[in-house]
Amino acid sequence: MSTLHLDGFLPYRLSITSNRVSNVIATAYQSLFGLKIPEWRLVAVLAEGDGMTQQALGAMTRMDKVTVSRAAIGLVERGLVKREPNPSDQRSHLLRLTDSGAALYEQVAPKALELERRIFSEFSAGEIRQLRSMLERLEVAAAGFEAEAT
Structure with a gap:
């Protein structure tokens, strides 16, 4: 389990x-x-x-x-x-x-x-770009689950 x-x-x-x-x-x-x-x-x-x-x-x-x-x-x-x-x-x-x-x-x-x-002062510019990219991907993935639920 x-x-x-x-x-x-x-x-x-x-x-x-x-x-x-x-x-x-x-x-x-x-x-x-x-x-x-x-x-x-x-x-x-x-x-x-x-x-x-x-x-x-x-x-x-x-x-x-x-x-x-x-x-x-x-x-x-x-x-x-x-x-x-x-x-x-x-x-x-x-x-x-x-x-x-x-x-x-x-x-x-x-x-x-x-x-x-x-x-975000402790983050590098690259880390911020990476975080933005990951958040965008999370939004797309979550939108896919929303679409499945309807």
């Missing part, structure tokens, strides 16, 4: 590491900018593109629709995001950054990059 040792189980270690890194980032964004992680993810995705539906934002950020909806509501209430009619689908709205939202992104993005630099 095989024995599972949780501390050596890679999916568990990946989850623990992800949670720890997310907590560091969440604390920084909350204290500096009053943003929760889901809110920051929406701001970042909207800053990189044009108006998007909540459904598209959920797909891009891998967040469930309730989390996306709550984050969007909070950002709209703070005047960082605006809702506009979706000309291609009257049942949905497009979300876009307001000028205030874009200005906030311009403040947060350098802090995010600095935090990333600090977290």
Whole structure:
């Protein structure tokens, strides 16, 4: 009989590491900018593109629709995001950054990059490239399992 040792189980270690890194980032964004992680993810995705539906934002950020909806509501209430009619689908709205939202992104993005630099300061450029490559491969492998489950 095989024995599972949780501390050596890679999916568990990946989850623990992800949670720890997310907590560091969440604390920084909350204290500096009053943003929760889901809110920051929406701001970042909207800053990189044009108006998007909540459904598209959920797909891009891998967040469930309730989390996306709550984050969007909070950002709209703070005047960082605006809702506009979706000309291609009257049942949905497009979300876009307001000028205030874009200005906030311009403040947060350098802090995010600095935090990333600090977290990975003990890694060489090659190790970071290798980690990115492995994470991409893990995502593809996990997507394959998701496809099998549906």
